[in-house]
Amino acid sequence: MLTFSIAKHLKARSLLPSSTYFIQRTMSTMKAVVVEEYGGLDKLIYKDIEKPTASKDSVVIKNHIAGDAGEVTEVGEGVTDFKVGDRVVHLAGSGYAEYTEAPTSTVEKITHDISYETATAAAIQGLTALTLVRDGYPVKKDDYILVHAAAGGVGLLLCQLGKHLGAHVIGTASTDEKCALAKENGAEFTINSSKEDIVQRVNEITNGVGVHASLDGVGKATFDISLASTRRLGTLITFGNASGPVPPVNLSVLTQKNLKLMRPTLYNYLATREESRRWYDELFALIKQGVLKFHIHKVYDLKDAQQAQKDIQDRVTTGKLLLRP
Structure with a gap:
């Protein structure tokens, strides 16, 4: 997936008058x-x-990778935690640009041993995967975990984290090649969703009991599959809408197996500076320990954002896509 939801995070502004275009392009405009x-x-x-x-309590960041990571070039009034030259990762909006203004509450420093590419891949997808297995459903040794779209950006990280925590990861993917990639990243079992019955295979793998948790970033197309695959007293977490949003759910369906249902969003895990630092610290520690490795499919030029989005829609990608201004 690309770093941000395009419709939500890209803001349009008018071009400057043509008579001042050249001067303004070199001084106060950007691509x-x-x-x-x-x-x-x-x-x-x-x-x-x-x-x-930069305005009060914000910084301006020159994006080395669009959307998330770059270098502070200006600090606003009241900013004490950051200085010009700091290498940072941020979760601010308007990220598909050469520069981004970001509230300091959305910014964290990165050390020189973490690349801008890794920081960008880690910021959204890494934190999403980590919060899912640490808080959404605290994964334990020998748990069975179902991961949909296991060859995607978040899916690959969930496979890695699941293996690290000692779980039996069952990954679904749409091709044999993607299934192989999921296995390389920690999935113990894989299911080719284009030619295998997922629920049937889950039952075979778990001796008819089902998984402790279904981690579903696909949404509408897989919700019922996740529901059927989760064991009694299990947890179903739907965290993405790749196939469209899940339709309204009659909560009585949960009573059949006393299931827990959760729909988290990453930003509610990062509401305070203390929470943000906790999650980033754990994430970066896992990266430095070699537990998490980020599969970057391709780095596109920012001007090629249309092609990057088309490649996602055509399902010809695996892992993370990045844009470089």
């Missing part, structure tokens, strides 16, 4: 991908927009 109206991929427009400046 960015913007969405000015809803539509197809052709609505992702690469253009010049106004360069941001």
Whole structure:
């Protein structure tokens, strides 16, 4: 997946008057991908927009990788935790651009032994995977865990974390090649969803009991499968909408097996500075220990954002896609 939801996080601004274009382009504009109206991929427009400046309690970041990671170039009033030159990762909006203004509450420093590419891959997908297995369902040794889209960015990390925690990871993917990749990253079992019955295979693997937890980032297309695959007293976590949002659920379906149902969002784990630092510290420690490795499918130029999005829609990618301004 790309780093951010395009419609939510890209903001469009008007071009400056043509009479001042050259001067302003060299002093106060930047290249960015913007969405000015809803539509197809052709609505992702690469253009010049106004360069941001730092306001109170914010910093301006020159993005080395669009969306998440870069270098602080300006600090606003009241900022004491950051200085110009700091290498940082951020979860601010308007990230498909050369520069981003970010509230300091969304920014964390990164050390020089973590690349901007790794930091970007880690920020959204790494934190998502970590919070799922640590808080959403605290994975324990010998648990059976079902991971949908196991060859995707979050899926590969869930396979790695599940193996690290001693769980039996069952990964689903749409091709034999993607199943092989999931196995390389820690899945003990894989299910080719294009030619195998997932529920049947889960029952075979777990002797008819089902998994302790289903971690479902696909959404609408797999919710019922996850429900059927989860054992009595188990946990179903739906955390993504790759196939569309899950339709309204009659909660009485949970009573059949006394299931727990959760729909988390990452940002509610990062609501305070203390929470943010806790999760980032654990994530970066796992990276430095070699527990987590990030599969980067390709780094695209920012101007090629349309192609990157098309590749995702065509399901020809695995792991993480990055954009470089």
